[in-house]
Amino acid sequence: MALVFAIIAGMVIGGGVVGFQLSRRWKNEVETAKQDMQQVLEQHQREVEQTKELQQKVADLEYQLGSAQKDLNYYRNQNQ
Structure with missing residues (x-):
């Protein structure tokens, strides 16, 4: 009877130790x-910010291009 109790106790203690180790590892x-x-989140946030900056630069350049085209059309029409 003591042997059976010792085996069961050993299994319970061993299971507890294994469970504890797995818990720590997990x-x-x-x-x-x-x-x-x-x-990954920080990198994503940096990339989102960079994308916003690039979109703003594109918008600024498109505005400048439109302004330059208007000026060019104005000067072309004055020379006619």
């Missing part, structure tokens, strides 16, 4: 994944 993996996701 928590480490989750923390690593959180850090990776945070880095």
Whole structure:
């Protein structure tokens, strides 16, 4: 009877230790994944900001082009 109790106790203790180790490993993996996701989020935010800046530059250049075309048309019409 004591042998059966010792075997069961060993299995319970062993299962607890394995569970604890797996829990720690899982928590480490989750923390690593959180850090990776945070880095991805920060990179995405930088790229969104850069995209906004580039869109603004495009809008500015399009405005300048339109203004230059109007000026060119004006000067062409004056010479006729």
